[in-house]
Amino acid sequence: TPRPTRWPRSARGAISMGSKGKSSFAAYTISGKGSDIFPLPAHRAAIQVHKKHKGAGCPPSKAPAEHVPPLLRGRLDARGLRVLHLDPPVWIVDGFFSAEECESYRALAEDAQRALRLEQSATFSASTATARTSATWFIRYQDAPQLLARAAALLGRPVDHFEEPQLVRYEPGQRFTWHYDAIPPSMLANGGQRIATLLVYLNDVETGGCTAFRDLREGGTDGDGQPKRLAVQPKKGRALLFFPSDADGAPDERTLHAGEPAKEDKWIAQLWLHEKPYTPANLPMGTCQREGDAAARAFAKEWQLEPPPPLISE
């Protein structure tokens, strides 16, 4: 097969540089091809910007307003917030958790009272081929103040809109194949659709274990000359944020993703935001959103974060 070294003429022709030819994130937009937001730009100046930001993402100031997810509007000053992909939006927050917060969350795996280990984790994917081989723990709301407080401060949503906090461990060889995070219609009665996925990498992973998006590109080409797939490398304390459905709950199929096979241990914290208040099952025993809210509020005070909005389900 021929090795394409350049983007197809049709795509290249549609790249716009903005009025002054100034290189900004907008320069990467290919009209009508929303998901190819990070192609190698045709213009030299834009290539510089692209290379500089690839991997670590672009500052939010470079994201055109129409591509800022509704949940992040007015909240772009969050420390460490970067854009990896505009449409569909994929953002990261480096340093979302401190090293200490990573450790305290990871340690929950050893606490059977606070964390319940599931043999078979709940996956809702419509894809029959989906397989997950990692281990999942469900964490009591009141034992995840770092996660709930930081998530509520980032997204401006109350604690009762979040699903049970989870902890996931991949050992070498373990993976989670292509899937959607959106839940099936039969489960929408509880809290509506999942409108945001927030996962926090709890340790550094040198090789393997990326979170990969099948249909999104990060720019540049691989050894075969094919456009590179967007894949986020786990970095201790880094959060990954994307939107399995839009703000109205319509699933976004472009967010199909996977946890690639781990080559070393990989730990993540996992949290899903729902459209409406979500009622947890009583697992682990004694889990309580109200106590979780109080714990998150105390954490927010201690770390001078914006406190979570009041619970709606009260």
Ligand SMILES: O=C(O)CCC(=O)C(=O)O
């Ligand atoms: O492990 C990852 O990188 C992705 C995990 C994931 O997609 C999930 O838990 O739904």
Ligand SMILES: [Fe+2]
């Ligand atoms: Fe997922």
